[in-house]
Amino acid sequence: MPDAPGLELIANAIREKIAPDAILATSYFREQACLEVVPEQLVPVLEYLKTDPDQGYTFLASVHGVDYLPEAPRLGVHYELLNMKRVERLRVKIRLDIESPTVQTSVHLFPTANFQEREVYDFFGVVFEGHPDMRRILMPEDYEGFPQRRDFPLGGEPVMFTHNEPEGPGWYE
Amino acid sequence: MVRVNRPPVDTPPDVTPKDPLGIHYRDREKSITLESLTEQIERQREARRRERPDGYSVTSQAETEVHTETELLTMNIGPHHPATHGVLRLLTTLEGEVVKSAAPLIGYVHTGIEKNCEDKSYWKVIPLIERMDYVSYYFNALGYCMSVEKLLDEEVPERAQWLRVIHLEMCRIHSHMVWLGTSALDLGAISMFWYCFRERDNILDLFEMSSGQRMHTRFIQIGGVADDIPLGFADKLRAWVKQMPGRVDQFADLLDKNEIFLQRMKNIGAVSEERLLELGVTGPLLRATGNPWDLRKAAPYSSYDKFDFKIPVGTVGDNYDRYKVRLMEIYESCKIIEQALDGLPEGPWITDNRKVALPPRHELATSMEALIHHFKLVTEGIRVPEGEVYVPIESPRGELGCFVRSDGSSKPARVHMREPSFVNLQSLSDMVNDTYLADMIATLAMLDPILGGIDR
Numbered sequence: 179m180p181d182a183p184g185l186e187l188i189a190n191a192i193r194e195k196i197a198p199d200a201i202l203a204t205s206y207f208r209e210q211a212c213l214e215v216v217p218e219q220l221v222p223v224l225e226y227l228k229t230d231p232d233q234g235y236t237f238l239a240s241v242h243g244v245d246y247l248p249e250a251p252r253l254g255v256h257y258e259l260l261n262m263k264r265v266e267r268l269r270v271k272i273r274l275d276i277e278s279p280t281v282q283t284s285v286h287l288f289p290t291a292n293f294q295e296r297e298v299y300d301f302f303g304v305v306f307e308g309h310p311d312m313r314r315i316l317m318p319e320d321y322e323g324f325p326q327r328r329d330f331p332l333g334g335e336p337v338m339f340t341h342n343e344p345e346g347p348g349w350y351e
Numbered sequence: 352m353v354r355v356n357r358p359p360v361d362t363p364p365d366v367t368p369k370d371p372l373g374i375h376y377r378d379r380e381k382s383i384t385l386e387s388l389t390e391q392i393e394r395q396r397e398a399r400r401r402e403r404p405d406g407y408s409v410t411s412q413a414e415t416e417v418h419t420e421t422e423l424l425t426m427n428i429g430p431h432h433p434a435t436h437g438v439l440r441l442l443t444t445l446e447g448e449v450v451k452s453a454a455p456l457i458g459y460v461h462t463g464i465e466k467n468c469e470d471k472s473y474w475k476v477i478p479l480i481e482r483m484d485y486v487s488y489y490f491n492a493l494g495y496c497m498s499v500e501k502l503l504d505e506e507v508p509e510r511a512q513w514l515r516v517i518h519l520e521m522c523r524i525h526s527h528m529v530w531l532g533t534s535a536l537d538l539g540a541i542s543m544f545w546y547c548f549r550e551r552d553n554i555l556d557l558f559e560m561s562s563g564q565r566m567h568t569r570f571i572q573i574g575g576v577a578d579d580i581p582l583g584f585a586d587k588l589r590a591w592v593k594q595m596p597g598r599v600d601q602f603a604d605l606l607d608k609n610e611i612f613l614q615r616m617k618n619i620g621a622v623s624e625e626r627l628l629e630l631g632v633t634g635p636l637l638r639a640t641g642n643p644w645d646l647r648k649a650a651p652y653s654s655y656d657k658f659d660f661k662i663p664v665g666t667v668g669d670n671y672d673r674y675k676v677r678l679m680e681i682y683e684s685c686k687i688i689e690q691a692l693d694g695l696p697e698g699p700w701i702t703d704n705r706k707v708a709l710p711p712r713h714e715l716a717t718s719m720e721a722l723i724h725h726f727k728l729v730t731e732g733i734r735v736p737e738g739e740v741y742v743p744i745e746s747p748r749g750e751l752g753c754f755v756r757s758d759g760s761s762k763p764a765r766v767h768m769r770e771p772s773f774v775n776l777q778s779l780s781d782m783v784n785d786t787y788l789a790d791m792i793a794t795l796a797m798l799d800p801i802l803g804g805i806d807r
Contacts, residue, residue: 200689207738208501238631239743240769243752258741258752258769265649269741290631293777301465316458316806325466328764332470 187213188233188268194260195230196222197213202211202273212269220272221258221282227259227268228287235268238284241294243302247328253302254275257284257291274304301326423451434537434792437802441779442792449520449781450791455776461806468766472732473499474573476766480753481567483768484804486529489515489522490746491538492571494753495766497652498742499573502735504758506709510698511575512654517588517691518561518570518654520684522768523594525554526747527677531602534674534796538612543605550598553591559807560584573733574708585692592688599681606674611784616671620794622783624668631774634749637675638797640668646745653744658687673797680747707733732761746773748799770804 180188184273189201192213200219205212215223227235237260244254251273261266272281283306285291295306302326308311314321323330429440438459446453463482468476480495481488493515500507507515532547550689555565561580562568606612624640643662647655660749663679665672701708709728710721735757743752749771756765779798783791 208504208740210740212739217444238751239750240741240754240767240774241767242765242767244739244756244765246764254752256739256741256753262644262649267741267743269739288631289629290777293773294631297773314458318458318463325463326765328468328469332466341762349679 180211182206182211185213185268188227189213189228190225191232198301208265208267212271214271214273217272217274217281218268221284221287223270224257224284224287225261228244229269233261234263235261235266238288238290238294239261239267239320241250241291241298243298243326245326245328246273246301253279253304254280255302255303279304280307281305282307287307300324303327312328354565390804401663407779418742419476424444431597435795435802436533436800437450437805439795439800439802439805441791443682443788444548445788445789446771448787448789450786450788451793453783454551455779457773457802457805459738460804464807465766465768468763471763473735473763474728474732476763478569480568480768481569482803482807484748484751484770484772485566485803486801487522487747487751487804488567489518489571490744491753491768492569492743492752493519493653494746494751495755496571496573497744498753498755499735499744501761502738502755503573503707503733505574505704506698507575507653507701509654509696510579511700511702513691513695514580515653516655516658516784517570517580518558518576519693520687520691521557523587523684523747524681525551527681528554529693530677530747530796531674534793534799535606535612537792537796539613539622539687540606540609543602543662546598546602547748550595552641552726554576557588557591560587568760572708573699574704577701579700579782583602585695585728588688589692592692595685596682599678603678612672613797615793616674616791616797617669618667619670619790620797621669622778622781626781627668627778632749632776632778634745634747634771634775635673636668636749636775637678638662639672639676641666646743646750650743652742658690660684660687670793670797676800677747691770692793734759734761735763744770746771747776748801748804768804769807770807772800772802772804773807776800776805 179316185204185206189204192200197219199214200223202216203214205214227233239244239260242256244256246252246254253274253276255272255274257270259270261274274281279302281304283291283295292311293315295309296311296313298304299306299312300314300317301324313319317325424445426445427440427445429444430437430438432615435441440456440459442454442456465477468479471479477495478494480491483491498747522645528547528551532544534550535543557569559565561584562570562577622639627637627640633644641664642663645662646652648662648695658755660683663676663683705724710724714721715725737759739754739756741752741754743750750769751771754765754767754769755763758764775798779795782794782798786794
């Protein structure tokens with residue numbers, strides 16, 4: 179893990195090389211470093227972290243979607259980067275508005291993001307622009323709504339039995 | 352013949368066959384191959400008719416000829432197919448017997464576990480999490496419990512860590528036994544299935560002894576493990592672990608001289624290390640290419656740095672290497688279990704922080720405070736400070752990461768599993784392109800996907 183000063187060094191390097199306002203915040207919690215990035219600068223930042231020889235975060239471990247319900251930019255997408263040589267992990271985080279959550283895809287940098295970004299789209303409705311195959315992955319393709327959002331109710335999903343079949347949505351016919 | 356110069360009424364549709372692999376596979380699913388080729392021939396004929404003013408057309412041999420190099424067959428495999436190791440659907444495009452593309456379609460056992468976790472208090476999430484990847488349940492539970500412990504900044508007693516390691520390595524062998532048995536079954540070696548499941552049953556007996564359940568044991572708790580191992584468990588485990596390497600030798604003898612097995616293993620499905628890293632593949636698949644990346648060594652957790660074991664690696668990364676790496680891992684796991692049994696430290700097996708773990712039963716009868724803690728834990732659960740953590744561990748299939756976000760309440764605000772099967776499945780099309788269909792079944796078996804983990 180980069181320690182807290184190491185994280186600031188990375189943040190400063192990004193401010194110098196990418197854009198002065200690319201970094202919104204840095205946080206260091208429980209030995210985990212996290213960079214919060216402006217959504218427009220996500221792909222340049224990831225590209226810098228991947229290709230720069232000083233950084234070498236060449237492996238994308240995971241992409242998570244998060245819904246911070248009461249907070250203002252509601253949705254978040256986390257990219258867990260890993261430097262396999264130094265065994266350091268760095269989280270790059272963006273926050274997106276619920277109205278039109280759109281961000282550039284990073285599949286061209288990390289092909290592994292293909293399924294994982296689709297999963298984030300499936301559950302949170304974050305659209306990744308330029309993704310080769312932006313469809314639902316785990317939910318049915320005709321499903322409406324984004325079930326992992328915090329305001330999506332748990333339960334209440336109609337279960338079809340023979341007796342209530344006529345009241346169903348009809349897609350099964 | 353007199354040709355009439357007519358202005359072209361409408362240009363006939365493009366008759367040159369598109370590159371069938373360039374078509375998106377969803378469109379290919381609808382109509383490809385003979386159907387579309389017949390259409391193509393019809394269009395060609397129509398174009399010829401337009402050229403002749405009398406409208407008379409002759410079908411020549413050349414026109415009806417189907418281009419064999421573009422004759423592709425789209426075949427659906429699954430979701431209910433014994434060789435897909437679960438409810439996996441593969442949309443394959445075949446040219447003859449050769450796979451040209453394979454697109455995995457998943458989501459058939461999606462049960463919304465991650466959504467359900469947000470409605471449960473922290474300690475009630477563990478049984479749900481265990482049911483994700485249903486053959487390596489100890490790993491799921493450990494990933495989740497370690498994340499919550501990290502959020503709580505809770506220290507786990509050493510004995511608990513060692514007990515965890517014992518059960519994790521047993522579970523790794525269990526997972527590899529299920530993998531080996533079903534994979535060999537796919538290739539017709541049915542006796543392997545019975546031998547492997549006999550060993551698996553021995554492990555389940557031991558799980559039952561230590562926790563009361565055979566599968567989904569809920570043994571690993573936040574702050575430690577559920578209970579100390581019972582009297583006689585260590586002896587029974589020691590006896591089993593002593594004979595396990597011999598059994599693995601037998602399995603290897605049965606398979607390593609089996610020509611049918613070898614034909615589907617050697618030099619099949621190799622993908623380069625760089626490509627696998629791009630695709631985020633970890634675990635035995637990556638180690639088969641010679642990259643010794645294993646989180647137990649790279650970033651030791653749960654006292655793994657106290658054990659002496661090796662990381663088996665392959666050389667070329669074909670199916671045979673994947674098979675061999677997993678087989679060798681069983682020997683190493685046996686070594687770890689023996690060391691853990693020998694050096695098992697004395698002490699508590701769960702944290703004595705009463706805000707995290709339940710007080711022992713005997714205290715409830717004498718201590719009012721213990722009763723209050725018990726009541727608070729059972730009714731409300733653990734209150735976890737705000738924060739976000741991601742904890743990766745090495746599961747039998749690769750890096751299993753658990754992301755937990757806490758908003759300060761007693762229920763997690765988000766639980767997300769980075770399931771190695773889910774990520775590794777993306778490499779399937781790289782592995783199977785231009786191999787035989789029967790090889791694809793073997794490659795899929797060596798990929799070892801667990802659909803409960805993929806779909807969650």
